[in-house]
Structures are given as C-alpha cells and as structure tokens.
Amino acid sequence: MTKQTSSNRINSTWLVLLLIVLLCAASAAIGDYYAEKSKTLTVAFYTGSSWDAPSGKPYQMIDYAIKKFHRKYPDVKIQYETGITKKDYINWLSGKIVSGQTPDVILVPDENFATMASEGVLTSLDRFIDSDKLDTSNFYQPLLSSDRYLGAQYALPYEANPQLMIYNQSLLEKYGLPSKLSKPTVDEFEAISTQLSKVKGKKLYGTTSDFNWYNAAAAYQDEPFNISDRRINLTSSRFSKAIKLMQQLYANAGNMNVTSDLFDEGKVAFEPIYLAQYRTYTSYPYHVTRSYNFQVDCCQMPSLKGSSSTSIESSSWGIANSSANKRMAWQFIQMLCSDQELQQKLMASSTGSSVLKSVVQSRATAKVLHQYGSDSQSLNNWQLDNLLKSGKLAPRFKEYTEVINLLNSRLNTALQNGDVDTELYDIQTDVNNLLK
Template identity: 45%
Template structure:
C-alpha cells in the first residue's frame, strides 16, 4: 500500500469518526429524558392556598423551554400528612423521585440515611451563588458540611417592637447589636413600669426555642441529629427563658 493510499484511508477514518461522534452527540441531546418530582399538596404551615402547584408549574414551564426533550412527571394530590409514608415507600422500592420537596422535620433523618445527592458541585457548575439565598434557609439544607437541599419556601419568624410604647415609657429603642440579656431587661422594665397601666414585655409566642436561637444554639446537630442542650449557649437560653416565665 502506497503512502498516498494510507493517508487517504486515514483521512476517511477520521471523517467517519467525526460523523459518528456528531451523530451520537445529537442523539444524546435530542433523546427524551424523564424527570420525576415528589411534592405534596397544601401548605407546610397549614395556611390555605388556592394554587398549591402554581410555582411548580411555572418552574416546569420555564425549564421545558431550555430542555424541550425532557418529560417532567409529578404526582399531585398527595396530602402533607401522607407524604412521609409515600416518600418512604418510594425509597424502599428504589423509585425515589429525582427531585423531592422535603419537610424540614424529615430532612436530617433522610440525609443520615444517604437519600440525597450533594448539590454543591452542581451549584458551582451552574454558577449558582449561595448569596442568592438567605443564609439560615440555605444552612437548613446542609448535612455534614454538604449542601443536600436548597430552600423552596420558608416561614420566617419576625419580632416586632412597639416603638410608641418604648418612647412613652422613656426606654431606648434597640439597635442591631441588641443582646438577649438587653432584650430581657427591656421587657422587664416594660412589664414593671410605674405608668399605672399593665403592659406585657413580650407576648407568650416567645418560647424556649426562640431563646435558644437568640443565643445561636442549633437544637439538633447537623452531623448526627442529636439534641444539643448541654452547651453554654443552651444553658443561657434555658436560663433566660426561665427568667421570662417568673
């Protein structure tokens, strides 16, 4: 075989390989894929909602524009109180959906059993910054320093102060450096004022869990889901809560 023929055959082989790779890439890009979603109906906090699937449907519609060859399926009508059993059965049957809505009280248990995939690398790949989320909400989806879930919805707790009442009692309004102890002192002054009228320093909604969070104590450890009530922060939270209830 002459050198010219060898070069010709080599050129043909390269062309065939290039065509084959191109066809394979096109096939993988256009073939249909199925993405399954697990979601329950209703609100996580028992708040009535007229459109429980509105956000999911909107997201699916937007996703389909970018990924037209992806079929998205989700089972609707699963009640929140039945969702844990439904999801557990899917995991046992090895039919867990690709994406699931996980109630916060079930997250640590499922994470400890290895039910979730680390989404941290995917966030880096898609250039999704953690700054796009509230820090505490994002942290709730972490387990053993891995980001296993992203926040879908949140139910924040807000503390509102009565500045008019504080001004009337000649008490200074708090700033961003307000400590739990200063909070207690202000509440004590409000409830024991000499104004001749009974005021409450704080409503009964403020409980021992709020006091724990005020001192930065995480009730359950992220590593092994153990209750943490022996640290100095936990002691401080329990102590100040006892003072509030005297």
C-alpha cells in the same frame, strides 16, 4: 492481477467495517440525543405553603416553573402527583422510595433533610455545581450551608421563613418604655417584660408564650446541640442564663399561657412570629382576623449586643440518588432555586422569602412588602435581608424532631412546676441516651 484483486477485497472489507463503525457511532449519538430530549422527570412536592399558611393557588409556582422549563427543553416531560398535603408528604414519599419509584426531583422540608441525605435518598450536587460553575454567592449563606451534609451539597435552598418579633409600640410609649426597637438586647427585652408586669391595676405581659427556651438559648448565643459528638449540653453557663430568663418571664406572667389573642387585645408587648405568619396576617383578606387598635412595629429577636438570634426555617430541592435523569433534574432544580425571575415571582406569590440576595434586595421586593401600606406592613426588604444574612437554621440530624419534642415537653413542664434547676441534669441524660 490476483494481488490487486486481493488488495481490493481487503480495502473493501475495511471500508465496510469503517462504515459500520460510523453508522453505530451515529446511531448511538442520535439515540443519546433523542433519549436526552425525550426524558420524563418526576417531581415530588406537597400542595400549598411549607409554613402552613393559607394558599389559594397551591400549584401556581410549580406550574409556572414547568412552563418556563419547557421553553428551554420542549421535549422533556415533567410529571407530578396532585393532592399531597405536607402532613402526608413524607409517608407518601417513603412509599415511593420503598416501591422503587423515587421521583427524580424532591422538595425537601428542612426537618427531613438530614434523614434523606444520611440514608442515601439524595445525591451530591457538587459535580453539577462545579461543571456548570453555578454562582452560589447569591444565596444567603446560612441557607446554603444548612443543605450540606458531611461536607457535600445535597440540596439547594428554595424558600426561607425567618423569625422576627412584632411589638406593641403604643403600649411601650404609654408606659415610658423604649418604643423604637430594631435589635433589642436580651437585657432590654427582659427589663421591658418585667416593668410591664409591675404596672398596678393592669394585667400586662412582656411576651407571648411563643417565646420559648430555644429562643432564650439563641438570645445568649448558646447552641446546646453538639452534632459531631451527638450530645446535648444543658448545664453550660449560657444555657443557665437562658433558663433564668425563662424563669423570669414565667414569673412575670404568673405561669399563665400568654396567647396571641392577648397580644391582639393590646395587653402584651412582644410576640415572636415567622415571616409567613406576618405576611399572611398583614395582607388582605386575612388581616381582618388580626386588626389592632394600636401601633405595631417589628424588630429582630432579642440577643446579646452585636449578635443575632434569628431562627430560619427553609425548604430545598434535591435530586434522587436513584434518578436516571440526574443531569436534567439538575437543570430543573437549578432553575427553581437560582433563576432571578422565578425567585422574584416566588417572593410575590408566596408568604415566605426568596433565598437570593439580589431578589430580596430588589425594588420589586420592596414594593411587595409595602403593598398594603406602612401602617399594616412595617417590615422592609433591608430588614428582611439582615434577618437572612445573620440568621441560623436548627441543627440537622436524624433524631432532631424526636429530640426537640422531648425537650419541649420536659423543659416546659419543669418551668411550669418551678423545678427546672433540679431537672436539667436528668433531662440532659435522657436526651443523650436517646442520641447514643
């Protein structure tokens, strides 16, 4: 009798312990469930366009994305601060980081990506991409690759802004020059510019001054920056050719600053322009500020035959390394960047381009690009697709903005003064000292 009572007590004790364990496990599971369901995501972004283009509805896309996200995660709150301009964005974000209030989700301008990735502000997305088996092949690879740092993916591309060339087709036809251009070679570009400068009794120009030394280097497939060695090379044979091209263009223009106003007056053959500018000034009501009395068409930037020299700007979304809600933040940026319907809406409402091949190649995008008629909107979605497939983004390293500003100042001054050949080595030395 005593043994049975003792046995019953032991069984009762184990039963109580088992119930306690089960209750704790259930409580933890319920707690995790409600914690996941009631999370708040904070989002950092700036108002309006990433490309300084006019935007009448600065919160349209983010509000639409939040509304769509809430349909899948109704108990997740998403908060953001309004009124932050792109100009003030990095200072505002830096203040948040220093104060320990880094937002969970961060819009990353391309010029700030390297700093954010190298300083540990962003977290690697590789584990999320792998676990969710995200199909990254639908992204344009130049854009996806530019969001990698030390072999890891730190952001997903959201919007792109490729560079193209518009040209005065009427002017070229008038003087018997090639007027059906899709991918002009650098030799064709230089020859047209030189021939126009020689027209007697007329002040005509080959290109606006927006075509710069970096465009010339890209035309000859030269990348002066060596990121791995943290050095710049301005004495290569290709860069020398680029400088010779710039010297010829300066000579053709009489060292004059050839503005876009001169292009609008019909006196210039070529003008480099980014997609956001192009879409802005070929759409109502902004097209009235740039109405032409001549036929305008567009083409790729000049380059060596069989190559591309398209430059692309971009913006991306990343996740803060300090975020306590990384999984939910991932779900949000994955939707922003890879959701077909949302990216198609971005294509229609923004002045930039979607980063997805399927969106750019769609009939809906073809309609978007032609909605104002072929006379004012000659770019089609297949041309845009080619720009994004073959384009390149600027090198990404922390000092890039400082270095490029120095190069622009020194090289432009040397070209204007006519002593660039003797100045190149000193400019190269000064930049490399800055990169040490």
